[in-house]
Amino acid sequence: xxxxxxxxxxxxxxxxxxxxxxxxxxxxxxxxxxxxxxxxxxxxxxxxxxxxxxxxxxxxxxxxxxxxxxxxxxxxxxxxxxxxxxxxxxxxxxxxxxxxxxxxxxxxxxxxxxxxxxxxxxxxxxxxxxxxxxxxxxxxxxxxxxxxxxxxxxxxxxxxxxxxxxxxxxxxxxxxxxxxxxxxxx
Amino acid sequence: xxxxxxxxxxxxxxxxxxxxxxxxxxxxxxxxxxxxxxxxxxxxxxxxxxxxxxxxxxxxxxxxxxxxxxxxxxxxxxxxxxxxxxxxxxxxxxxxxxxxxxxxxxxxxxxxxxxxxxxxxxxxxxxxxxxxxxx
Numbered sequence: 001x002x003x004x005x006x007x008x009x010x011x012x013x014x015x016x017x018x019x020x021x022x023x024x025x026x027x028x029x030x031x032x033x034x035x036x037x038x039x040x041x042x043x044x045x046x047x048x049x050x051x052x053x054x055x056x057x058x059x060x061x062x063x064x065x066x067x068x069x070x071x072x073x074x075x076x077x078x079x080x081x082x083x084x085x086x087x088x089x090x091x092x093x094x095x096x097x098x099x100x101x102x103x104x105x106x107x108x109x110x111x112x113x114x115x116x117x118x119x120x121x122x123x124x125x126x127x128x129x130x131x132x133x134x135x136x137x138x139x140x141x142x143x144x145x146x147x148x149x150x151x152x153x154x155x156x157x158x159x160x161x162x163x164x165x166x167x168x169x170x171x172x173x174x175x176x177x178x179x180x181x182x183x184x185x186x
Numbered sequence: 187x188x189x190x191x192x193x194x195x196x197x198x199x200x201x202x203x204x205x206x207x208x209x210x211x212x213x214x215x216x217x218x219x220x221x222x223x224x225x226x227x228x229x230x231x232x233x234x235x236x237x238x239x240x241x242x243x244x245x246x247x248x249x250x251x252x253x254x255x256x257x258x259x260x261x262x263x264x265x266x267x268x269x270x271x272x273x274x275x276x277x278x279x280x281x282x283x284x285x286x287x288x289x290x291x292x293x294x295x296x297x298x299x300x301x302x303x304x305x306x307x308x309x310x311x312x313x314x315x316x317x318x319x320x321x
Contacts, residue, residue, distance in 0.1 A: 029296025036297070120294040122306055127297060 009089025012068055016090070025119045032132060042129040049131070053138020054145075061143035064090065076172050077101070079149070080108050083140060083170075092116055100169075109156065110140075112166040123160050131155050137168055148176045190253065191321050192221035192269040193313065195289065197301045198262060200229065204304040208317035224248070225267050228255040232265055242286075243279050258282035262300075264289065272321060281320040288312050 031052075035045045068086055073079040084096040093116060100109040117133050131137075137153035144151045150173040157167035195204040207218060228248040235244055236259045248255040256278050258266040266282055266289070292298055292309055 026294070026296065033296045120291060121297060122292075122295050122308065124297055124305060 008095070009068070009086040012086070013089050013093060016067065018093070021093075021116055021119070025116060028117050028135070029121065032130075036127065036130075042127055046129070046131050046134050049134035050138040050141075053135035053140075054142035055138075056135070057139040057142020057144075058146050060091065060139060061146045064143065075105065076149070077105055077108075079144070080110065080170060083143075084110050087143075088112070106172040108170055110168045110170060111157075112168075115159070115166050118160060121160060128161075131158065132160050133158070133166065140168065140170060144170075148178055150174050150176055190217075190221075190269070190271045191317065192218075192225065193285075193317065194222075194225055194267050195285075195304065196229065196265040196267060198264055199301055201301065203264075203302065204309070204313075206310065206313055206317070208314060208321065221253075221269050224250045224253060225255060225269055228257070228267065229265070232257050232259065232267075236263070236265075243282055245275065256282075258286065260286060260289070262293075268321075270321060274321065277320040281316055284316050284320075285313055288316075 032045070032049070035048055036042075039045050039048060064087060068090060070082060070086065073082055080098045084098045088094055088096045088110075094112060094114045096110045096112045098108055098110055101107070115133060117136070121132060123130060123132065134155070137155060141151055141153045152171045152173055154169050154171075155167070156169045157163035157165055159166055190209040191207075193204075193206045193208050194202050197203045205222075207221070227250075231247045232244065235247055235257075242258055242260065244257045244259060246254045246256050252271050253269055254271065254273075256268045256270065256275075260266070266285055268278060268281070270278065288309055292304055292306060293300060298304075298306075
């Protein structure tokens, strides 16, 4: 089956509204800073960022499907490619690459070379356990859940912790069949 | 490179947030205290002088024997102070300008609290490299 929809997000990226990168980066930084002050615990902050990302993701998927014009993906491999090539380009302005597939095609890595969220950021000693970009993993998890895929998204590499790139591991747990929320005769 | 040079950054609330001995001369034990003392004494002069000019680079504001204090005041009233025995004004000016850029990068880091100590090792190495280059 031939792939449908755009193979890259460039066209969509150039047509949608954008915001100054520095404003965006500093706004996100302010959120993380505030969470650190409020929650005082790095693990709690990670959790909160993930939850915020999830809340963004479940809304963003609709925007994504409406604007990008992609249609149903045939398998998880195509889904991952779509997120990396179209999704990231559309909303972050960068392209990611997909690699490290496991044998049964349910687990892969999305690698970000460039990440606009982390400009200027340097982790101080007090925040060593922080996944600064944890909102991204939440976004992917939330978005995929809305299209009936339960996933688990974890960071495997983080340049802020001294690695050479940002790598998200996306693991497909199960496909949830769509159900009616109510019975016909009720 | 200068024989003696001591560089400190003083925050707007008069708390030193970064210090580095960047001279090539052999360290004397009491030198660090002496340098701090001279720089501390110069702060008053800086306070008076900072509002008389619109330039950020105040050139040499104070001297102690053969040691000279040069100061650069940023818009947020953070003072970059250098104690030195060389007479290379152009080099010092470039040094201050480049350190200012580095300081701005530190300030833009959302995890850095303005006015707190700069503990970034990256910043430290960069400043020392700039000192070798310009002083």
